[in-house]
Amino acid sequence: MKRVLFTPGPTEVPSEVLEAMAKPLIHHRTDEYRQYFLEATRLMQEHLATTQPVLTLSCSGSGAMEAAVVNLMSAGDEAIVVEGGKFGERWGLIAQAYGLTVHTVSVEWGRVATVEEVESALAAHPRAKVMFVTHSETSTGALFPVHDMARVARARGVATVVDAVTTFGVYDLHFDRSDVDGLVWGSQKGMMIPPGLGFVCLSPRGWDLVKGSKLPKYYWNLAKAKSALEKGDTPFTPAISLVLAARAAMLLLTEEGRDQVFARHQRNGDATRKAVRALGLSLFAEVPSNTLTAVHVPQGVDGAAVLKTMEQRYGVKIAGGQDRLKGKIFRLGHIGYYDEGDILRLVGAFEASLIDHGASAQPGAGVRAAQESFRSSRPSAAARVG
Amino acid sequence: MKRVLFTPGPTEVPSEVLEAMAKPLIHHRTDEYRQYFLEATRLMQEHLATTQPVLTLSCSGSGAMEAAVVNLMSAGDEAIVVEGGKFGERWGLIAQAYGLTVHTVSVEWGRVATVEEVESALAAHPRAKVMFVTHSETSTGALFPVHDMARVARARGVATVVDAVTTFGVYDLHFDRSDVDGLVWGSQKGMMIPPGLGFVCLSPRGWDLVKGSKLPKYYWNLAKAKSALEKGDTPFTPAISLVLAARAAMLLLTEEGRDQVFARHQRNGDATRKAVRALGLSLFAEVPSNTLTAVHVPQGVDGAAVLKTMEQRYGVKIAGGQDRLKGKIFRLGHIGYYDEGDILRLVGAFEASLIDHGASAQPGAGVRAAQESFRSSRPSAAARVG
Numbered sequence: 001m002k003r004v005l006f007t008p009g010p011t012e013v014p015s016e017v018l019e020a021m022a023k024p025l026i027h028h029r030t031d032e033y034r035q036y037f038l039e040a041t042r043l044m045q046e047h048l049a050t051t052q053p054v055l056t057l058s059c060s061g062s063g064a065m066e067a068a069v070v071n072l073m074s075a076g077d078e079a080i081v082v083e084g085g086k087f088g089e090r091w092g093l094i095a096q097a098y099g100l101t102v103h104t105v106s107v108e109w110g111r112v113a114t115v116e117e118v119e120s121a122l123a124a125h126p127r128a129k130v131m132f133v134t135h136s137e138t139s140t141g142a143l144f145p146v147h148d149m150a151r152v153a154r155a156r157g158v159a160t161v162v163d164a165v166t167t168f169g170v171y172d173l174h175f176d177r178s179d180v181d182g183l184v185w186g187s188q189k190g191m192m193i194p195p196g197l198g199f200v201c202l203s204p205r206g207w208d209l210v211k212g213s214k215l216p217k218y219y220w221n222l223a224k225a226k227s228a229l230e231k232g233d234t235p236f237t238p239a240i241s242l243v244l245a246a247r248a249a250m251l252l253l254t255e256e257g258r259d260q261v262f263a264r265h266q267r268n269g270d271a272t273r274k275a276v277r278a279l280g281l282s283l284f285a286e287v288p289s290n291t292l293t294a295v296h297v298p299q300g301v302d303g304a305a306v307l308k309t310m311e312q313r314y315g316v317k318i319a320g321g322q323d324r325l326k327g328k329i330f331r332l333g334h335i336g337y338y339d340e341g342d343i344l345r346l347v348g349a350f351e352a353s354l355i356d357h358g359a360s361a362q363p364g365a366g367v368r369a370a371q372e373s374f375r376s377s378r379p380s381a382a383a384r385v386g
Numbered sequence: 387m388k389r390v391l392f393t394p395g396p397t398e399v400p401s402e403v404l405e406a407m408a409k410p411l412i413h414h415r416t417d418e419y420r421q422y423f424l425e426a427t428r429l430m431q432e433h434l435a436t437t438q439p440v441l442t443l444s445c446s447g448s449g450a451m452e453a454a455v456v457n458l459m460s461a462g463d464e465a466i467v468v469e470g471g472k473f474g475e476r477w478g479l480i481a482q483a484y485g486l487t488v489h490t491v492s493v494e495w496g497r498v499a500t501v502e503e504v505e506s507a508l509a510a511h512p513r514a515k516v517m518f519v520t521h522s523e524t525s526t527g528a529l530f531p532v533h534d535m536a537r538v539a540r541a542r543g544v545a546t547v548v549d550a551v552t553t554f555g556v557y558d559l560h561f562d563r564s565d566v567d568g569l570v571w572g573s574q575k576g577m578m579i580p581p582g583l584g585f586v587c588l589s590p591r592g593w594d595l596v597k598g599s600k601l602p603k604y605y606w607n608l609a610k611a612k613s614a615l616e617k618g619d620t621p622f623t624p625a626i627s628l629v630l631a632a633r634a635a636m637l638l639l640t641e642e643g644r645d646q647v648f649a650r651h652q653r654n655g656d657a658t659r660k661a662v663r664a665l666g667l668s669l670f671a672e673v674p675s676n677t678l679t680a681v682h683v684p685q686g687v688d689g690a691a692v693l694k695t696m697e698q699r700y701g702v703k704i705a706g707g708q709d710r711l712k713g714k715i716f717r718l719g720h721i722g723y724y725d726e727g728d729i730l731r732l733v734g735a736f737e738a739s740l741i742d743h744g745a746s747a748q749p750g751a752g753v754r755a756a757q758e759s760f761r762s763s764r765p766s767a768a769a770r771v772g
Contacts, residue, residue: 018407019408025396026391097602194628196626215602218483236449238581240581242628
């Protein structure tokens with residue numbers, strides 16, 4: 001049965017990427033592979049507007065998060081963790097696993113921390129070395145003002161590391177122009193390839209912290225990864241087929257143009273949010289992200305049944321809530337390889353399934369709102385993915 | 387240009403595996419994925435003859451090695467590392483990175499440590515908790531008697547962890563009948579899939595050590611991976627396409643039959659070694675493994691030129707020596723998806739390239755020896771891969 005992923009990761013994989021993985025495997029210690037690997041790296045740098053090395057690790061996004069922690073910190077160091085969801089909490093769990101002293105800025109799930117809250121924490125903990133934050137919290141769909149947070153942190157001499165797992169390829173992260181000192185992300189979101197690669201990019205200030213870090217590391221040794229990259233290598237055998245997939249995907253994103261990619265995500269997010277509101281539903285996140293739209297399950301509707309119908313009748317797979325939000329929200333993902341038609345499919349299936357399960361929404365209202373949103377926001381020369 | 391990998395990892399990937407990776411991606415939190423993941427896990431357990439959980443990590447084989455170290459040990463613990471090559475050395479480097487006291491049993495590259503040498507080290511270091519050994523040393527092609535070593539270690543209350551990165555799918559590891567307490571391996575060798583997955587299997591004794599381990603860990607937390615596996619899950623987003631590839635590959639190995647797989651590797655190794663000797667060349671390893679055949683570059687022959695000709699003229703990619711063996715040996719890999727015709731291609735290309743570069747071998751001698759080896763060792767009902 002046909003099933004399109006509208007989950008906030010993994011996301012839909014373009015056929016060009018699937019084809020890259022389906023070719024006979026090549027060896028990684030060859031000029032051919034090195035050329036592909038360095039091209040993928042260069043395109044990621046261009047996408048991030050950075051001249052800093054982008055390091056490719058064979059792991060999930062959480063592995064890249066751990067790599068950032070163990071390369072920047074030493075045992076006993078103090079860290080500030082800003083969290084309002086499952087993935088913000090993860091920063092704290094990793095930091096605690098390595099014996100760091102963690103000061104948490106915690107906001108209710110769905111809310112975002114403000115720059116003022118972060119400023120207070122920075123003032124209260126003058127010995128903090130690094131602040132770990134989540135850009136778009138995948139469990140709630142909330143977008144944190146990480147660039148503003150990084151600005152106030154830098155003013156106090158604190159480095160900021162951003163979990164951009166779901167925002168790479170969605171938002172302009174303009175790394176070198178920002179005050180962010182570390183970015184981590186994964187492959188199965190805006191990069192439009194399957195999971196299995198994690199990425200880390202550090203600022204010169206970030207690399208200075210690496211020099212002083214004393215936490216134990218071997219597989220996550222970023223200094224080694226940086227040296228190896230200079231020769232087109234990795235310290236360990238890379239996930240070759242995924243690196244070739246990354247190159248294929250970055251070529252697609254580059255061909256579309258980075259501004260167009262970000263604008264398309266904005267339009268897809270706008271259209272989805274307008275559709276949801278037109279159905280009489282309310283958004284969960286205080287500041288909704290263009291990565292995913294989290295929606296309260298309406299009273300009297302069986303959320304799990306809606307998910308099942310969407311998938312089995314309409315071939316559209318979205319996500320429900322995680323942990324404490326289980327059964328309470330829908331998460332409609334629109335990260336990556338989606339065009340207007342895809343969003344109409346998503347919204348159409350969502351609307352139909354809600355009505356199938358007794359919601360009082362007006363049939364067609366969601367899809368009409370999405371269409372209108374696209375019509376009013378369409379760029380003069382229509383830009384399409386791929 | 388057509389190029390067949392005869393490198394000791396990555397190895398050739400069957401078309402059934404490439405096809406599994408080329409299908410539209412499915413989500414990992416679904417019954418469909420869980421069923422595939424659990425099937426791959428069960429087939430790996432059957433292949434290892436174990437009832438213990440096989441844990442799948444998204445990383446390279448080195449990541450799985452690190453996972454074994456950080457889950458079994460605590461800072462200050464003593465470990466014995468048996469090494470005679472680049473990958474044996476790696477155990478020591480990982481252990482040192484985590485502050486362990488390492489006692490090394492070191493043998494010249496190409497040699498294998500004896501059970502007696504290991505016994506002496508065990509006697510000299512009664513506080514050692516774990517012994518880390520390499521089954522087949524990929525840098526030299528030497529096969530270490532790990533099962534005998536594990537027996538003497540267990541007799542002294544020391545656990546043995548085996549790097550089986552290249553021997554899974556090549557040798558019968560019969561885990562539950564052995565005295566080995568930990569096995570680690572990677573995906574891009576005998577499992578016949580691309581790199582990007584690492585695997586760990588621990589004995590009940592190994593799991594007892596996990597309980598006492600105090601080294602910091604988050605991504606490598608095997609206790610969490612074990613709990614998640616019971617529900618068909620992983621603690622972090624898995625490399626989905628590679629897990630589906632692992633299932634496809636394990637189905638192929640199961641269909642062929644484990645004894646047939648091991649016997650085929652024995653025949654392929656025998657034929658390659660006989661061909662090499664018939665060409666007047668000498669083997670590098672004291673006890674050559676069925677994973678790869680390491681061969682001294684003959685005097686007066688430019689090894690790098692032979693490698694290049696093999697690849698560019700005959701479409702056969704083998705490996706040269708690593709580190710201190712650079713330029714000194716050829717490494718002919720025969721791990722995984724190779725049948726008799728493949729080995730004749732390998733040997734034929736090797737022979738031809740050597741002669742092209744002035745070696746004094748008799749044309750046809752290597753291929754004839756391989757043919758004779760296959761003819762004399764062929765099982766009554768010819769078993770073929772796939």
